[in-house]
Structures are given as structure tokens and as C-alpha cells.
Amino acid sequence: MDVDALRTFVAVAGTGQFQAAADELRVSQQAVSKRIAALERHLGVTLLVRTSRGSSLSLDGQVFLPHARKVLATLEQAERSVRPGARPLRVDVLNRRIAPAQAVYRFYRSRAEPNLDVVTLGDANAGQAVRAVLEGTVDASFRALPDDEIPAGISAERILDTPLELLVGPAHALADAAWVRPADLVRHRIWIPGIRQGTEWEAYYRALSEAFNLSIDALGPHFGDEALMDALADSGSLATLVGAGDRYLWPESHDLRRIPLHEPTPVYPHVLVARRESRHPLLRELRDHLRATAPRTDGDMWVPDWIAIGLP
Template sequence: MTELDLAAVRAFVAAVDEQQFSLAADLLGLSQQAVSKRIARLENQLGTTLFDRRRGGVTPTPAGARLLPHARALLALADTALAAVRDNPGPLRIAVLGERQAEMQSLRFYLDRHRGADTEIILSTAFHTSRDALLGGRADAAFARAHGGPRPLPEHIGAVAAYVDPLHLLVGKDHPLAGAAAVTLTELRRYTVWVPGAAVPSEWSDYYRDLSAHTGLAIDTRPRPAAFAHTDTSRGPAPIETLLDHIAASDTLATLSGDGVRAPWHPHIRRVPLVDPTPAYPHALLWDTTNTHPGLAPLIAHFRDTYNSDIAADCWIPPADRPLFLH
């Protein structure tokens, strides 16, 4: 009987998530050669090729894609088993999308009031999301949508509504809507709404697809070479500073930003509220219900108690998220 090497399985999952052996090596604290050897050993054990090697990165073969969900589940089970027998479970690992996002601000509020909590913040990326970190065993909890994304959440993942973030319109000072006190979604249909970060298949690209279907907004997710000529976008969306520079210089483009997002200040950017209704992004707190980490219970209780449900009642939220957020 073939016994899988957990170290090789972990290298396989990291390579899928990072799309490059070198980046997987950085994530695991190994050399690229060590990652390559572990994956080669796993391929020999299974008698199949797990990756298509191409210039600039790797993608899983059909066999690799079939292995991936089982590999993630195996690693999560192994991490849970280790934590169960340790006297010290270690820090509570919480995954967030980024330091500027609303969920990071709400998490800081929690940590300021729980200064004794042993916590480690994991910043995710467009290609390796907070949900991926949770499902892959790298995080004990994650802020993300409970719906959407490339695959549904397993049944053992719990979720509570944590924060709804109303969206505002960002335009340049010369845009026709720059001086408006507020803009309805119907009025916005006449203009181009550019959200390049939603080009990557993810829970938030699904959100914007649902918003477009509901409102009729034309949401453009295509990259604009002129905007990002000097920016490497191969590992994800361009920095927000680059996006804002392009919006500020245009009299036709607009983009969307959450009210709780700490966007960099720009002298030529104008923020305009959206109304009738106000779209809002639903941030849930997700966790593995089989995880016994003692830091989970107070974290869950805090966000269950502080969820801004009064704001959610007047916002548009995708139908799939409403049962969790509009109860």
C-alpha cells in the first residue's frame, strides 16, 4: 500500500496555490530544489504527473486537480491532529485579504480589546485567498465570503456574519459624477465601472458578476495596458495606488471601493455614495468547526455580537449571502 508523504503533499498544495515552485519554496521556507524533489517523489508514488510545467509557472494536470481537494483535507486533518495533542496550540492564525481592507480594521478593534490574545495575521493574495488559507490548514479562521469562489465550502466550515462594507464610487475630479451628492445604481449604468481586481476567479469576482446581473451595470475587469505599463501584474491585481492614478486622470472611468477600505489619499479622487440601493460586500468569519483552538470561541462571539446588521438591512447583498447576513 502506498503511504503518502505529508511533506510532499504540502509541497504539492503550495505549488498549486503559488503557481510556481520558487514561490512555493518561499512559502514553505525551503529551497526550490527541495520542493521539486518532494513533488517528484509524490508523482513517483502515485505513478502520474501532477503538474504541467510551462514557462513562468506550473498548473495542475487533470490528475493533480483531482488530488487537490483530498490533499487539502489531508493536511487540515494532520494539522488538527497535531494541535489536539499539544499543550500549547500556538497562536490563533487569522487570514485576511489585506491590511487596507475593512475586515482588517474590524480585527484590529477586536485585538485592541483582547490584548492578551496570541494571534498571527496571515495576509492573503488574489491567487491564494483567505478561504484557501483556511481550507489548506494555514489559518484557523478567515474573513471572506461564505459563498462564491471556484469551489463551495465543505460542510465542516462554520460561518457568522462579521461585517458588511457599503460600496462607494471613486471617480476623478473631471468625471461627470465627481460633484454629485450621491449616485443611484440606475444613473451609474451610463458609465464604465472598472474593477480590474475582479478579473481573477474568486469570491469577489463572483460578487461583481452578481451585482452586474442585478443592476445592469457594465463592470469592466479587463487590464488596461496603458494604466499598468510599468507594473508587474503577473502575481495579481495591480497596486491600488496605480489604479487610483489612472482613475484620477480619466473623465470617463470610475471604480468601486468599500467604505471601510483605507484607500490612499489622492488629490484628484472624489468619493461618491451609491444609493437606491447601496451595494455592500458581505464579510463573513469562517472557521473549521472541528478546530479546538481556545482562541476561536471569543473571536466568533465578538463578531457575532458586533456585526453591523443595522446597515445590512438597507443594502444590496447577493442572494446567496442573504440568509447569513439578513436574518
């Protein structure tokens, strides 16, 4: 059924005049007549009866009018729901504890009730997250990915570099260090449970271990971050790596230590990916906020050579 014909019928029913309806719709009277005739042929009934004063509704027209108005109202509601800014901006932050989630949270706090929906895509890897962006499941995602994996239609900008820190318990040999070099971690066991094969973070930590000859493993079951904190507190040899902006909490009695890494500083590069044609105003605001507030790192950084430089 032709939506323009429905709108024309409702306009004529409201004004009682073909010419008045034409003026309201900004079309010719001839176009109004053609639309009404086509609608009546489609329905197989007469909807409007011409009179000396204009037109009036037939019995069928009187029955049809409330349904036509309801259809048009539903269509208008559907259009409003997807207009830029009308629905929440849906952002995948990968993990609610890590730096991108904290950055988006600060953005949320800086605005007056922004229309924002923060999600995690579970164990989806970078390729799956990019597909979710292309398909409209989410509007944007933070990922680490190579330039050659950025498909057409996607905007990608390396927007948040997170320096890595060593996290250890009080009995660890490096617990009292002000900072350490990646080379100082050779022969120390670094345990990062939950690393899944085929993900970008698995590729990142593999590249990091190869670059500095580190022992990084994900052996054993992952019982959650709280269990990891317990294990670190009880061990004199176990360590893990966390982002400087990641939010991990542990009991005060654990006395865990965050130790910065320098010479060089390994950073995890979060790339903001979104559809190029996206017109959601909050996406622009989020991108501007991240550019303005992202922590600055010095030039002595290490990232894998495959990481996307970013194509804004």
C-alpha cells in the first residue's frame, strides 16, 4: 500500500477539499486525485464522495480512516526511533573493568543524561566486533586490529593507548620497585588467565612475549578477577599485567602493587571502530571527548607492528 496515498486520503478527509489537501501536502490537485483513485482501486472500494462543497467520506471511508491514521502514526513513530540521536548510542567496551569502559563512563558522567547504552560482546574477537558494527548490532567498539582488517565502510581511529602495569603481591621480588623494564620480567611467570585463542588480545600478548622473551601464559581455569587477586596476594612469584586505566578492586589486606613499565612502555592500543556513515551525534561527542581526555604517553612506547595506525 502506498504511504503517500494514505497520507493524501487522511489529508482530504481532514480538509474536505482536494485542493486544500494538495496545498497541505505541497502537491498538485491532480496528484491528489491520482493518489486517491489508486488507493480506491487497491482496496476495491470508494473512500470519498465528491460533492458540490468538496468531498465527504463514504461509509467505507469512515471505517478505513481510523486505521489509516493509526498506520501513519506507527510509521512516524518508527521513523523517529531511528533518527540520529533518538535512540541510545550502543558502544561495545570489550570488558567493563578496562580503560575503554572507564573512559566511556567518564564521558557519561560529563554529560547531562546522555542517551548511551554500554555493552560487551562477550568473547567476540576483533573481526566479529567489526561485523557487529557493520551490521548495526552496536554503533562502535574498542578493538586492537591491523589496518588490513579494517573493511570498507568502517572508520577506525587509534584513540586510547593504555600503558601496561605489572600487578604483584607484597612477597614478589619486584614488589618494592618504583618501575621496571620489560626486560626485567624475563624468568618471572606472568599469568593472564582467560586469554582465548584467535582473539586480538591473544595476538597482542604473544607479540609482547616474543619481543621481550617473556613467559606469559593463560594456563589453568579462570575463576574470575577476584580469584586472580587472591592468587597474586598469596604468591611470591606470580605476576599479571593490567592496564593503567583498568579498574580492579581487592581487599586492603592483599596489599597488591601496581608497578609501571618503562624503557619501553608497552601500551595496549584501543582503536575506536564505527560505521563511516553513522550520523549519531553522541558518537561525534564521544570521539571528541576521547581525543581531548585520553592520557598522553611518552614516545618510548612499544606496540605490535601489526596494529592499526587508525583511519579516522
